Amino acid sequence: MTIQTPNGFSLDNAGRRIVVDPVTRIEGHMRCEVNVDANNVIRNAVSTGTMWRGLEVILKGRDPRDAWAFVERICGVCTGCHALTSVRAVEDALQIKIPNNAFLIREIMAKVLQWHDHVVHFYHLHALDWVNPVNALKADPKATSALQQSISNHSKSSPGYFRDVQNRLKTFVESGQLGIFKNGYWDNPAYKLPPEADLLAVTHYLEALDFQREIVKVHTIFGGKNPHPNYMVGGVPCAINMDGDMSAGAPLNMERLNFVKLKLQEALEFSANVYVPDVIAIASFYKDWLYGGGLSALNVMDYGDYEAIQGQKSTDRLPGGVILGGKWDEIHPIDPRDPAQVQEFVTHSWYTYGSGNNDKGLHPWDGVTEPKYELGPAAKGTKTNIEAVDEAAKYSWIKAPRWRGNAVEVGPLARYILAYSKGVDYVKGQVDEALGRFNTLAGTNFTPKQALPTTIGRTLARALEAHYCAVMMMDDFNHLIANIKAGDTSTANVEKWDPSTWPKEAKGVGTVAAPRGGLGHWIKIKDGRIENYQCVVPTTWNGGPRDPKGNIGAFEASLLNTPMQRPDEPVEILRTLHSFDPCLACSTHVLAPGGEELARVTVR
Template identity: 80%
Template sequence: MSTVTTPNGYTLDTSGRRVVVDPVTRIEGHMRCEVNVDQDNVIRNAVSTGTMWRGLEVIVKGRDPRDVWAFVERICGVCTGCHALASVRAVEDALNIKIPKNAYLIREMMAKTLQVHDHVVHFYHLHALDWVNPLNALKADPKATSVLQQTVSPNHPQSSPGYFRDIQSRIKKFVDSGQLGPFKNGYWSNPAYKLSPEADLMGVTHYLEALDMQREFVKVHTIFGGKNPHPNYLVGGVPCAINMDGDLAAGAPLNMERLEFVRSRIHEMVDFCKNVYVPDVIAIASFYKDWLYGGGLGAKSVMDYGDYAKVPYDKSTDQMPGGVILNGNWDEVFEVDPRDPTQVQEFVTHSWYTYPGQENKGLHPWDGVTEPKFELGPNTKGTKTNIQEIDESAKYSWIKAPRWKGHAVEVGPLSRYTLAYAKKFPHQREQVDRSVAFFNQLAGTNLDAKSALQTTIGRTLARALEAEYCADMMVDDWNDLIANIKAGDTATANMEKWDPSTWPREAKGVATVAAPRGALGHWVRIKDGRIENYQAVVPTTWNGSPRDPAGNIGAFEASLMNTKMERPDEPVEILRTLHSFDPCLACSTHVMSEDGSELTRVKVR
């Protein structure tokens, strides 16, 4: 049969033309997407494949739990720091270590800096070109662009006609040189692009501004964590001492001068998010008011663990709510418990892994198995090293299939804002309502919050609003840190349980983080002072998952269903929706050889 209806409500039809996008570019990692389109160029089936294997769980077995953060942080260099944070939290949970308040606040600022930096880079440098046509910007009237800028964001300091004329001249020289760089190979003549020349010029201008700003933002990581990417973390706290009376030469990386530097960067983040990022997303979206595709599971079933507690370790004070919404019912939010073996489970029926003796069973991460098994289905076209069309009825991805009580769910900023709106969190509701009202004003529409959020555009907006909110929260974190230091507390680490002799013989822990791309969890088992088992279930594993044993499709695949394409051979619509998730395939996959043999072995004495 060419048509089948999945348990989570999608009718898949494989009879139409197959379109393959491999690789899906302008994202981190390696991803393949195949769709079937009908005679009207509407997507009726979608298949998402992670094309490389992640082996960090195998690498860290037998290692010292105090060192594991430095390994798993290398899962990704884009969402840098969130895996290290989840790792140290998981080990601290296992060993019942409570960190000092200063360490908690510093970690919070590092995590929220990552959110702002990652979201800004995502929109401007990984996603904006799905909506913005840089070649069309050459036709813009700089004076009209200035008027548009002042309409969209009157507080942006750089909005004169002369400023936009200078940027336009730079773009023209760039294009005339024939070296288009990041603008090369775009589908610039595709009618799927809808912006006016002036909006395109404004978008490209802010693309360039964001290149400079994101470089400044990550300096917060270099102050607190020594470097970026992969800043340093520490089980028990943070590795940066405080000496308010000394200078850097005294050996303590944090003094008042450094903390004032951090404060300046935080206020830059606040200003950029409020005056550039959020207004840009809303303005660009208003030109695509009829493009309300891409909701997928985001319009039905979403999940997050919750994060950003005001009081350490107290989930009741989370400023980003956790929970699960199923089947579009915003009136019922289920609680999430990452410790419950019946809740979070990973399946491998359609993944290139095996669970010996229990292939169709879901495993909780504490009992997780990471054993690769690369094999192609009988209906695959091509070879192992040159796949032309994948067989989705068999194993077809290096990504496992996580499920919450058997349900496929979407994770990410859209999920967090859907949960916050449904649970009536005032700050997030105000952000959403304000943004949707402005969108309606610009687009001449009358969308409500639910209709606006549950789209590709809504997913992109939620990311911008989260960046704005995280920047605002950092102002409070910085003030709380200074107040705590002034009260005489300069502790940044708790070393009471640093020595393994203080640990129990066996322990297990879990930690969750609101990573930029969604719900992140790390689960650890420790035995005799070493890692016995380690599993990370990352956002792109949730969103990019293949089918599960019941046939439910994951968030990437669901988001593409029923999307109308202008030109299937120029799949800008596929890229537009997949990029809205900001897929991080390195987080969900890593590398192995073509034949599965060992690549290298390193022995540390």
């Protein structure tokens, strides 16, 4: 049966049902079922989160100064962004202004996380959707060296270097120790790269694996450890003593700051000479694969972040806003405090808002997190072994957030579409240059509005944002050094640390441009304790189920009308869903029209 959704998508749940388990290669719990027609084109998609987070319930009654340490454990990959969002929410509620040094250190930590997360996501979680590592054994190292030198000035580009990597890979293959490379669909015709490009990507996979250990050392210097660096309400938990060493009790001295600067510079060089050129080069071999746009071609949202100066929302970095209906020339302002703007629905989620209220949207300050796990009448399987969900009923542990009733996509692509539309010079320059290089390599003439709202565009935006973060964190570091040279060494404001200084009731909101998109935490404080706490994370926006009106979310919309080469090897599904960097894992099956399972796919 064909259904037309209010947000303009056509769904047909006839034909074969395909289910992928899991979508992500590392963490999280998510399931996605799709229907394909006789031509193996996806005509319906159902995204299911299969894990209940529950931290909102755990936080009730606790000290708000401790909330960051709990919510930081929501994710071990985007480590730190939830802690930052939490302390911002508490500081907003209690009207605490942090010192400028604390602001800059937090900004550096956030951008280091952003850079690290994007690099790890591409090379270690997403590249294998495009790159065939086994095919790299057929490459000519001299041709790979020529390819490297044609796309960037990366210092590691000699034929001998690539030959050494190829020999290492050959040893892995012959010993049967392929690890993460083992369970792939390497003979699937959906893979388009020549062997030399495969060898280039595998080489940089290994380089990224080495360097990602180095860049997170910045977190250990400012936050004491990684993952889950330390934060604090009122500032940062690291003192500055330029005349002493670490034995004097201050982790920040000149030696440590010089080390931070070195790592930031290395990150800048890696994203400029490796990450961004690789994405453009790989994309040029997939010039006909302009699928996966979904909601990004219509509705995108971000709260805005990366202030250059504390308290001044930036118009020249990555500004926030909302675009609806693909109208890039009309950007709506966003206010996370407005109860009419941000609402969460649970009509198709395994929660309840109470009798008769399940179709009502609630602003997070009034949010309710009460689980109600039940399978719909048309579901197949059991509660502990779902074979097929019933999308007409409740089918996900993810709520359905909406901006003024509209489903929106969030993430680096949303931020870049907003920044490009607002005329941010740096972003426009990045996008135009990258698209120009892509068009030259691919022999195409795509415009930003054609190329960006796609799976490839989403992947490119993430790479460009990583490099922009490297540029911005160098700027933030220079501001920090200038403050210290001017005699400012303050890193914390503890004037309101004592709960006796707090109002009887308060509420606040914190937002962050997290790696996967706009992140918001809302808190209500009463009598010095947390009365209510709600997190609306990026994957909630992107991966949420249908709402009461039948509007579908970004994950579901992105898969529609995608052709598949081999439905039992669903690389196309993985390719698009991985482009969001979903903080979930997902399960997919293949069913015949009569309902029997044809294949079950496990992705490791």
